[in-house]
Amino acid sequence: MTPDPDRFLADLHALRRFGAQGRGVVRPAYSEPDIAARRWLADRMEEAGLTPHVDPVGNLFGLAEGPSLLLGSHSDSQPEGGWLDGALGVIAALEVARAARAAGGPAVSVVSFQDEEGRFGVTTGSNVWAGGLPLAEADKLTDSAGTSFAEARARMAGMVTGDFIPPERFTGFIEMHIEQGPVLDDAGEAVGVVSNIVGIRDMRVTFEGQHNHAGTTPMAVRRDAFQGLCAFSERLNARLADVVTPQTVWTIGHVSLYPNASSIVPGRATFSMQWRDGEAARLARMEEIIRDTAQAVAGERGLTLSYGPMLGLEPVQMDARLQSALTEAAEALAPGRWRHIQSGALHDATNVSARLPAAMLFVPSINGISHNFDEDTAEADLVAGVKVLAEAVARLG
């Protein structure tokens, strides 16, 4: 079975046009452009001989007859995300489904999951579909504008064609995606076969001191919450160095000070503390160090310390049989230009793996840039990726 590179690239660029903003594709869940993009995608699926199906949360399936392998990803994006994060895996799935059908099999279904980027939750559409998140819970989630998931999905109620598709209908799931990191690009490699997806911990931390006049409060008596945060971050970096691997990451990405005025000593600093690793034990050890370091800094500086709820997703291993089909295909089509790689990003495959054998295929991100309008992949690598995916599917058929 042979995918058509021109048809594949044409559809990829066609999807990009919906709600394009800057150089990137911005498609907030359930907005008009999102609905228009789904209509377009449903039409492509129908042309490919698949039966479009939109479930109650807006996951769009293109269903083959009988048992089939499920391919796909998501087609929403970050507010300033790039054009490939998600969309690539959906269009690659569509092309491979077409090629498989033309070749007389195996049966391939396609999916575009809803709200993977977490406008409401995190990988919301696949999480509800895979049973990890009850719909009643998901409906209570709100986006930054205060719109609830229930209100948002009501906007596309007209598109819903039926209930959730039972995961058992599918024999497995393969998601093609850009790496969103620099590893393949730095090595000049074309594809990566994902061995596992890291686990994540994310919690809000607050240091509270005393806000006061920045001119008259001597340094010695200040209880400056921002100085506490800086001391915490520097000390944490030093302490984590002993327990992490080169793949481990931790990030303070969101900071909010109160009163946040240049003439007032900050009385409160609330910040996000997020860390990711492939091993649950290391994630737990890092949590101990984070809490211990924050407690020590708070104690030394007369600050009170409090934590928000902790978001956690466990690390998952990719299915061995699907992985070997991908590695054989990669070795056949890109000999010496592929590797096994860990995914530092969350993906719908994390949720799906709870219900189905799941695997992932990466293509390079130029300069490792993602969640950014500059996100891109060389055309030759996009094509190599879809060919490896098709070859793996053929070997599984």
Add this chain to the structure above:
Amino acid sequence: MTPDPDRFLADLHALRRFGAQGRGVVRPAYSEPDIAARRWLADRMEEAGLTPHVDPVGNLFGLAEGPSLLLGSHSDSQPEGGWLDGALGVIAALEVARAARAAGGPAVSVVSFQDEEGRFGVTTGSNVWAGGLPLAEADKLTDSAGTSFAEARARMAGMVTGDFIPPERFTGFIEMHIEQGPVLDDAGEAVGVVSNIVGIRDMRVTFEGQHNHAGTTPMAVRRDAFQGLCAFSERLNARLADVVTPQTVWTIGHVSLYPNASSIVPGRATFSMQWRDGEAARLARMEEIIRDTAQAVAGERGLTLSYGPMLGLEPVQMDARLQSALTEAAEALAPGRWRHIQSGALHDATNVSARLPAAMLFVPSINGISHNFDEDTAEADLVAGVKVLAEAVARLG
């Protein structure tokens, strides 16, 4: 001449009622409560035998006949400021003017300056009056809501009774104010005679790196602007230790990250860097260290560094003759319970000192708290302060 403590405290609480919010007095420049408070104050001045005068920026004077000593402060407040910051000096001036008049002299005028707390600029009313800021420049200033100073002052155009009063009409200026720091309260002292007012430097600093995916960007290749800020702050604290005095202060009070999301490595950190000291030379040396440290951190971490315009006010010495009148009065009425003290906060007296002999008298802030609803001073200290002020005025007459 003897001030009346009951009349003084009654008027102080009466002024507090205008626009009271929480425990504090919030009186944004030119709002309805501000105008009502000024009407009330103008009536009190008239009852005291003074001639009310509102100049084009809303500075409210109560004028005595002929040459006179000017006493006063401001009656606006910070959004969450306390009830004494500003209002105390205005009501103390009113009471001393009444007492002086009852005693047959010396002639005392009263002033309540506009917008001291910097809703628009910094000490805007006294700065325009003293000639430090041209009115045309002040009119271009905007508050956080985008309202221009010109638009705001137009709201109280009906109250304006004439042009700016020539500073030369007055023989000197004394401003009574709460310390806004912990020194007097910690020492159990009743009053402080201000020797000088510190100078201030304030500028916006920006570190720019690369925002990127917080899961897939290895720590080693990140250009995290927030990590740059933390490293800068910690290193700056260490380097400044060699050049500062116990009175020197420096503050990072405002921080803004971009994109400021928990799953994205911060690509930009913009923050306020403010420092204050009594000596211009030390302020300049600190600026060198701040710029040098920021440059070093930016260079090591692949960040670009940029600066906003620097706000600067020079340190000023209080007038020797007015100071000695205050010290003699303090020693006579509060022997052993007063000290010479530096002002770490800016005051209208900083501007006035450019045109007139100027001095300040402090009373304690309980626990050093100011710019906070909890700001307060013991009643006995409020009364001691107004008595010392009256005694100093008598000695100057």
